[in-house]
Amino acid sequence: MIEVRGLTKRYGDVLAVDDLTFAVRPGEVTGFLGPNGSGKSTTLRMVLGLDAPTAGTATVGGRPYAAQPAPLTVVGALLDPGAVLPSRSAFHHLLALAAGNGLPRRRVDEVLADVGMEKAARRKAGTFSLGMRQRLGIAAALLGDPPAVVFDEPLNGLDPEGIVWIRQLMRSMAAEGRAVLMSSHLMSEMELTADHLIVIGRGKLIADMSMKAFIDMNSEREVLVRSPQAETLRGLLATAVDVRTEKDGALVVTGLEAAEIGALAAAGGVELHELSPRQASLEQAFMDLTRDAVEYQAETKPGTPTETMTETGASR
Structure with missing residues (x-):
């Protein structure tokens, strides 16, 4: 299990991570979400011993990463797929990591097969595409067969087959009882993959709950309604929080349940074709919850397709 307790990190006057506490439990894929500048990368670096916290602790299996005698056998991680010597082959990159952690040579061949890189094993890493570098980074994370894994944006550069593969890989690792922590900005994939969510903004914990609970709590329910008497129905729905018309004439109603809309339509003699x-x-729930925690926000000027970046705070 990965445990973060009171974790805090300052860079001069910038408070990047602010008293953060959460746990990544075995048997679950935990999604780690937050706007740019929220402190996600800094938190992951402290979990993996790459940055020292100003206060608090981050442990894996009850011990800090730096105190692990063979860290790859405790937690595997993909933070930067480019962190490999470009002149070194995939095989020799993994072989060096294996030697440093007391792992047998056969594990190199096994993980190369796991990520589909047997044919590219002797190629220099500098010739790899981003997707191939991602696969090599994932192979390195799997090398020690660890009970916990950390993936930061693991989908970058992967083609559709690769995205399905990494999704299934993370789900299968959780099913085996491993603790899986995944950070990604791809909300659709996060919704398909994660069981639990940790959401932070401006370094603070915003949410720590199941995927379903997060979506239910942080988004309004909508009902799609189709009727040949749409305008009449709109008048009957004046009590709804919001009614908008889609391009095909359908109404999207927020603030009333489907049964309530049906009852109003029946009472008004309105024919319904769809309810x-x-x-x-997850995307809408996340955007609604973190709206006030965004460090850099694009503003679209009225009447133009261009966007300008407005800085709303320091970021690290």
Whole structure:
């Protein structure tokens, strides 16, 4: 298990991580979310012993990363897929890591096969595409067969087959009882992959709950309604929080349940062709919750397609 307790990190006057506490439990894929500048990368670096905390602790299996005698057998991590000598082959990169952690040579061949890189094993890493570097980084994370893994943006550069593969890999590792921590900005994939969510903003914990609870709590339910008497129905729905019309004429209603809309339509003699509750998305729930925690926000000027970046705070 990965445990973070009161973790704090200052860079001069910038408070990058502010008294953060959470746990990544075995048997779950835990999604780690936050806007740019929220402190995610700094937190991961402290978990992996790359940065020293100003206060608090980060442990894996009850011990700090630096205190692990063979760290790759305790936690595997992918933070930077480019962290490999470009002149070194995939095989020899992994062989060096194995030697440093007391792992047998056969593990190198095994993880290369696991990530589909047998044919590229002797190629120099400098010739790899971003997707191939990602696969090599994932192979390195799996090398010690660790009970905990940390993936920072593991989907970058992967093609559709690779995205499905890494999603299934993380789900299978959790099913084996491993603790899996995944950070990504791809909300659709996070929604398909994660069981639990840790959300931070400006270095502070915002949410620590299951995926379902997070979506239910932080997004409004919508109901899609189709009717040949849409305008009449709109008038009957004046009590709804929001009614908007889609391009095809359908109404999207927020603030009323489907049964309530159906009852109003029946009472008003309005014919309905469709009445479908819409499942809220992780993306919308995340954006609604973190709206006030965004460090850098694009503002679209009225009447133009261009965007300007407005700095709203320091970022690390």
